[in-house]
Amino acid sequence: MFYFLSTFIFLASLSAPAFGQADYRNLDPGRPITIEDAQPIEFRAFEFSFGSRYGRHQEGYELSFEPELKWGFSKNWQVGVSGERAVLDDGQRTDVLAGTEFHFLYNLNQEDFDLPAIAFRPELTLGAGDLGADHPHGALKVIVSKTFGFNRVHLNGSYTIGPTEISGRGGDLVNRYLYGIAYERTAPIEFFVLLFDLYAAAPIDGGRREIIYDLGTRIQMTPTWVFDAGFFHAIRSEDLDFGVTVGFSYVFSPRSIFPKGL
Amino acid sequence: MKMFKVFTVTLLLFCAVLPVEARIEKRESIFYLPGRYNFATQRVYPELNAMLNVIDIGHGVLAEILITTKDEARAIELIEKDLFNRVARMFLGKEPRPRFSPSEETVAPEAVKLAWRVNKAFDWTHYLHRQVYDILSDNRVADKDQSIREALGYYLTEGERTFPLKIKSMQLMEGQSFSGYWKERYPRFNGAIWAYHWLQLAANEALLEPDPEARRRKIDTAVGEFKKMFSDPSRLPKHMPMAHEISPTFAKRFPEIAATFDNLHSFHDIYMDILTSPAVRNKRDAVYRQLDLMQAPRKDLETMPLHSLPPIPIEQQQTLLQMDPEEAMAMMMMTTEEQLDFLEMPPEKRKEKVDQLKKEADHSGHSGS
Numbered sequence: 126m127f128y129f130l131s132t133f134i135f136l137a138s139l140s141a142p143a144f145g146q147a148d149y150r151n152l153d154p155g156r157p158i159t160i161e162d163a164q165p166i167e168f169r170a171f172e173f174s175f176g177s178r179y180g181r182h183q184e185g186y187e188l189s190f191e192p193e194l195k196w197g198f199s200k201n202w203q204v205g206v207s208g209e210r211a212v213l214d215d216g217q218r219t220d221v222l223a224g225t226e227f228h229f230l231y232n233l234n235q236e237d238f239d240l241p242a243i244a245f246r247p248e249l250t251l252g253a254g255d256l257g258a259d260h261p262h263g264a265l266k267v268i269v270s271k272t273f274g275f276n277r278v279h280l281n282g283s284y285t286i287g288p289t290e291i292s293g294r295g296g297d298l299v300n301r302y303l304y305g306i307a308y309e310r311t312a313p314i315e316f317f318v319l320l321f322d323l324y325a326a327a328p329i330d331g332g333r334r335e336i337i338y339d340l341g342t343r344i345q346m347t348p349t350w351v352f353d354a355g356f357f358h359a360i361r362s363e364d365l366d367f368g369v370t371v372g373f374s375y376v377f378s379p380r381s382i383f384p385k386g387l
Numbered sequence: 388m389k390m391f392k393v394f395t396v397t398l399l400l401f402c403a404v405l406p407v408e409a410r411i412e413k414r415e416s417i418f419y420l421p422g423r424y425n426f427a428t429q430r431v432y433p434e435l436n437a438m439l440n441v442i443d444i445g446h447g448v449l450a451e452i453l454i455t456t457k458d459e460a461r462a463i464e465l466i467e468k469d470l471f472n473r474v475a476r477m478f479l480g481k482e483p484r485p486r487f488s489p490s491e492e493t494v495a496p497e498a499v500k501l502a503w504r505v506n507k508a509f510d511w512t513h514y515l516h517r518q519v520y521d522i523l524s525d526n527r528v529a530d531k532d533q534s535i536r537e538a539l540g541y542y543l544t545e546g547e548r549t550f551p552l553k554i555k556s557m558q559l560m561e562g563q564s565f566s567g568y569w570k571e572r573y574p575r576f577n578g579a580i581w582a583y584h585w586l587q588l589a590a591n592e593a594l595l596e597p598d599p600e601a602r603r604r605k606i607d608t609a610v611g612e613f614k615k616m617f618s619d620p621s622r623l624p625k626h627m628p629m630a631h632e633i634s635p636t637f638a639k640r641f642p643e644i645a646a647t648f649d650n651l652h653s654f655h656d657i658y659m660d661i662l663t664s665p666a667v668r669n670k671r672d673a674v675y676r677q678l679d680l681m682q683a684p685r686k687d688l689e690t691m692p693l694h695s696l697p698p699i700p701i702e703q704q705q706t707l708l709q710m711d712p713e714e715a716m717a718m719m720m721m722t723t724e725e726q727l728d729f730l731e732m733p734p735e736k737r738k739e740k741v742d743q744l745k746k747e748a749d750h751s752g753h754s755g756s
Binding site: 146148150164165166167169170190197200201203232233234235238239240242269272274275310313314316345348377378379380383385 | 411412413415416417418421422424425426429444455483484485486487488490491493494496497500501537540543544691735
C-alpha cells in the first residue's frame with residue numbers, strides 16, 4: 126500500500142506548481158551510503174526519493190526498490206516513511222514486500238567551530254511480506270556530523286528493541302544494532318559529493334555481525350533533482366558479497382501549506 | 388558488540404555534557420516560497436543568472452578566506468589577487484561557473500560557523516532577492532506586483548531573519564570604530580562587492596521594463612557593463628550603490644523591498660569591516676551586536692533626505708559609479724534637476740558643491756548621518 130501511495134504522491138507532485146532547490150549533501154540511509162548526516166530537510170519541504178539496490182549473495186541475488194517520502198513538518202524536524210520491495214533469487218524467485226519504516230529526525234543544533242551537529246532519529250519498523258519481520262521494532266539512532274572545510278565526517282549509532290526474528294526476516298530496514306563512520310568530500314562548484322562509509326551491523330535475525338563499506342556519490346542534476354549511485358562490499362558477512370545502488374531524490378512543496386504572510 | 392557499547396556510551400556522555408546555553412544555535416533551515424516562477428531567471432536570463440551564481444561564490448569564498456587565514460598580508464594577497472582574478476575569470480566566461488545557486492555552507496563551510504544567525508538572515512534575504520528576479524523574469528506571472536507582495540509577506544514571517552523595511556542610517560556602516568577598515572585594506576575586492584550590488588540593483592530596474600524585448604536588451608546591457616568592470620577594474624564602483632540611484636523605479640514601486648536590499652548590502656559591508664578589523668577581537672559578539680542594531684525596525688533610521696535620481700540608462704552610469712561616498716550622499720539631498728547638473732559637473736566642481744552642502748548642513752545644525 127505504501128509503495129503505491131508514495132508513487133502516487135510523487136507523480137502528483139510533478140504537476141504541482143511548487144519547486145525549490147534540493148540539498149544534494151543531505152544524506153539518507155541507503156542513498157547511496159548507509160550512514161546519514163545530522164541535517165533534516167528544510168521546514169515545509171517534502172522530499173521523495175526512490176532507490177534501487179542490487180546485492181549479490183552467495184547463493185543468488187537480491188534486487189530491491191526503496192521509495193521514501195519525507196516532510197520537514199517543523200523547524201529542525203523531519204518525519205518520513207520508507208518501504209522496501211524485494212526480488213530475491215536464490216535458486217527460486219521470490220517477489221515480496223520486506224517492511225515499512227516510519228522515522229522522525231530531530232536536529233539539536235547547528236554545528237560551530239567546536240560542537241558538531243547532533244541529531245536523534247527514532248524509528249519504527251513494521252513487518253510486511255515474506256521477508257519482513259513478524260513483529261514491530263523500535264530503534265533510536267544518534268547521529269553526529271562535523272565539518273572540516275570541504276570535508277565532513279558523520280558518526281551513526283543505533284540500537285533496536287524488539288524480538289529476534291527467524292533467519293532471513295527483517296530485510297535491510299532493521300538491524301539489532303548498527304554503528305559506523307562516513308567521510309564526505311564536497312565539490313561545491315560542481316555540485317556533487319564523494320562518499321565513503323564503514324559500518325558494522327548485527328542482523329535482527331540474531332546472525333553474526335556484518336562489516337560493510339560503501340562508496341558513492343550524490344550529484345545535483347537540476348535545482349530539484351539529485352542523482353545518487355553507490356557500490357557496497359561486505360568485508361564480513363554470512364551471505365552478502367557486494368552490490369550497487371542507484372537512485373534519485375526530488376524536492377517539492379505545495380504552496381497551500383505556506384503562510385500567507387504578514 | 389563491545390565497540391558498539393563504547394561508541395554509544397561515549398556519544399551519550401558527550402550529549403549529556405553539552406553546555407545547554409545560548410551559544411548553541413539552531414539550524415532552522417526553511418524552504419522558500421514555492422511558485423511556478425521559481426528558477427525563471429535561470430531559464431529566461433541564463434547569463435544574468437550565471438553572474439548571480441558567481442556572486443554567491445565570491446561572497447562565500449571571501450568570508451571563508453577571512454575566517455581561515457590568520458595572516459592579514461596573506462589574506463590581502465589571496466583576496467585582492469587570487470580571488471578577484473578567479474571571480475573575474477568566471478564572470479568573463481574564462482573559467483567554469485556554478486550551474487546553480489550554491490549554498491553558502493558548501494562554499495564557506497568554516498565561515499558559516501562564526502555567526503549562524505547572520506548566515507540565516509543573509510540566506511533568507513537572498514531568497515527574497517532571487518524570488519523577485521524570478522517573478523519579474525517570468526512572463527507567465529499575471530500580477531507581478533501581487534506575487535512580489537506575497538513573497539515579501541512570506542519574508543516577513545521570519546522576523547529574526549529580516550532586514551528592516553526602512554533605510555537604516557549610513558552611520559551604522561560608515562561611522563563606527565571599525566568602519567572603513569575593509570574598504571581601506573581590500574579596495575579592489577570591495578569594489579567587486581559594490582559591483583555585485585550594482586548588478587543586483589540594475590537587474591531589479593531592468594526587469595521592470597514591460598516590453599520583453601526591451602527588457603532583454605536592458606539585462607544584456609547590465610550584464611555587459613558588469614563584465615566590463617571585471618576586465619577593467621578602474622570601472623568598479625567607488626561607493627556602495629543604492630536603490631534610489633540605480634533602481635529608482637523599483638524603489639518607488641517597492642520601497643520596502645528596496646530598503647531591505649539596501650540594508651542587506653550595507654550590512655555586508657559592516658560584516659566585512661568586523662571580519663577584517665584587528666581591533667574587533669570577539670567577532671561573533673560584535674557581529675551579533677551589529678545585527679541587533681540593524682534589525683531593530685525603528686532605531687537608527689536614516690534622517691537625511693533620500694531623493695531618488697531619475698532613471699539613468701545603464702550604459703551611462705559610470706560617472707555616477709565613480710563618485711566617492713561623500714558625493715553620492717550629497718546627491719541624496721538634491722532635487723532631480725540639481726542631481727542631473729551634478730552628474731554633468733567636472734570633478735573639481737562637484738567637490739566645491741559637496742563642500743558647500745556640508746557648510747550648509749553644519750550651519751543648519753544638521754550634521755548628516
